[in-house]
Amino acid sequence: DGGITQSPKYLFRKEGQNVTLSCEQNLNHDAMYWYRQDPGQGLRLIYYSQIVNDFQKGDIAEGYSVSREKKESFPLTVTSAQKNPTAFYLCASRARSGLTDTQYFGPGTRLTVL
Amino acid sequence: GNSVTQMEGPVTLSEEAFLTINCTYTATGYPSLFWYVQYPGEGLQLLLKATKADDKGSNKGFEATYRKETTSFHLEKGSVQVSDSAVYFCALSRTFSGGGADGLTFGKGTHLIIQP
Numbered sequence: 001d002g003g004i005t006q007s008p009k010y011l012f013r014k015e016g017q018n019v020t021l022s023c024e025q026n027l028n029h030d031a032m033y034w035y036r037q038d039p040g041q042g043l044r045l046i047y048y049s050q051i052v053n054d055f056q057k058g059d060i061a062e063g064y065s066v067s068r069e070k071k072e073s074f075p076l077t078v079t080s081a082q083k084n085p086t087a088f089y090l091c092a093s094r095a096r097s098g099l100t101d102t103q104y105f106g107p108g109t110r111l112t113v114l
Numbered sequence: 115g116n117s118v119t120q121m122e123g124p125v126t127l128s129e130e131a132f133l134t135i136n137c138t139y140t141a142t143g144y145p146s147l148f149w150y151v152q153y154p155g156e157g158l159q160l161l162l163k164a165t166k167a168d169d170k171g172s173n174k175g176f177e178a179t180y181r182k183e184t185t186s187f188h189l190e191k192g193s194v195q196v197s198d199s200a201v202y203f204c205a206l207s208r209t210f211s212g213g214g215a216d217g218l219t220f221g222k223g224t225h226l227i228i229q230p
Contacts, residue, residue: 105157
């Protein structure tokens with residue numbers, strides 16, 4: 001089955017530690033995205049990548065970093081510089097070609113900082 | 115900049131009631147508009163979309179029409195079921211002039227509760 005996987009589903013971190021969230025897709029999509037979801041605030045864009053080895057900051061990139069070494073993978077690192085990292089993190093992907101701009105989402109990772 | 119405003123929740127309805135969730139937007143250019151649904155503890159699922167003015171998106175009994183004159187994309191369903199209980203997000207695409215997409219702008223979400 002084609003789709004987007006995120007792991008782990010739940011993640012706990014101590015303050016001051018970096019942590020990396022995994023996102024993998026087998027949809028052959030070129031573009032990938034990371035969003036953060038907080039209660040009552042909808043989703044906000046952290047980073048996005050339209051092609052391998054290229055990525056751009058979104059609206060709330062401070063305290064986060066990404067890499068895009070492979071088309072299928074777009075890991076997100078939450079660094080100790082992120083002041084309020086507890087949230088639900090969602091990865092998405094989109095086919096670049098054609099007119100479609102529909103994004104498909106993974107199941108999410110809930111990060112809790114202890 | 116781009117923004118999406120949707121009605122605050124929770125919205126509580128009885129089964130078989132008519133549903134409307136309002137969504138209005140502010141955007142430059144001609145964005146595509148989307149409704150996504152999120153069930154507890156899960157990611158977002160695309161419910162429907164519309165790519166240009168007067169387009170109607172529909173899926174699973176839900177409908178929404180892209181109204182450029184009122185900058186709206188209201189979600190409707192004629193008869194809701196308990197299984198429709200979820201959080202619904204209205205969103206618009208953000209595009210470069212060159213055609214690349216740099217993500218979606220979301221509303222804050224509307225929590226829908228359907229009682230039997």
